[in-house]
Amino acid sequence: MRFEFEGGEDGEWRIERIATIAGAGLAPAERLTVRPARNGGDPRAAFLLQGTISNIRYATAFEAGLLRARQEGLGRPHATRAALIPIRKSSAWWAMAQDERRHIFEECSHHTAIGLEYLPAVARRLFHSRDLGEQFDFLTWFEYAPGDEAAFEALVARLRASEEWRYVEREVDIRLGR
């Protein structure tokens, strides 16, 4: 199922900050709308990003079971803070075979293991964009309570310090509240 994230003047989420971490940034906007994709966004939108919920790409059945047992869904009433982090990885990343990418993703970078440490506080949903021909490869959406803000910063900092992030050539960090 394809979703879109539109930055503009309306939307449930208030944009508090758009930080460019690597590569080109995104135009500023005041509010963010998240909705199932439709044909064409608002022509006045600052940005429109699309991504689709897809199958698991790296996690093993054991890891997926741990995630399922510990995670909570999006939309929890107390989770009034959110982040949308679009990233694009380099052609060197995408040229690697499955076992090479998995090795960097988990055995070197502990991507799933790190995320697990912050469950259920930080809920997360990954949207795939690369095969849609979008400007980013992934859009990751996070939701957490105001009291878990420091934990979320630690999660993001640990991933950015990982081997995997050496292949991230564009990253924008959008923080939101509702």
Add this chain to the structure above:
Amino acid sequence: MRFEFEGGEDGEWRIERIATIAGAGLAPAERLTVRPARNGGDPRAAFLLQGTISNIRYATAFEAGLLRARQEGLGRPHATRAALIPIRKSSAWWAMAQDERRHIFEECSHHTAIGLEYLPAVARRLFHSRDLGEQFDFLTWFEYAPGDEAAFEALVARLRASEEWRYVEREVDIRLGR
């Protein structure tokens, strides 16, 4: 890069046969056009299928190296026979984690190993459609010389007899010549 396959009255390839292997079929057509995707096909087309060239999903670096060393490109002048085989897999397949799908794909079904046996005679290109919201998950395009027709039939028969194919719930087999 996204491509589309349009069945209609025009196109470089003559459609010789459209066989429904599993699930719903496709409308008959005389010719097939293969081109980079554009906005909207011919409204009179019998069918329009889109897919995108993407990264490797299962092959290891070792397997990918074997494939690269042995395969030849599409468009060889002597390869005047082609097949377009769109398939859709079941929700049970897509609900599995990466290691479970890899296990069925290669360790049980020898998908890459079987394909390797028919290189370089049968050239092959995979297009991903599932994340585009298409009616099929994959479109596989094969090209071979008339003298390799029996080899191609053996390749297809071996894959259809595999454990992996128990998860294929829709499959159409379109044979072409030029």
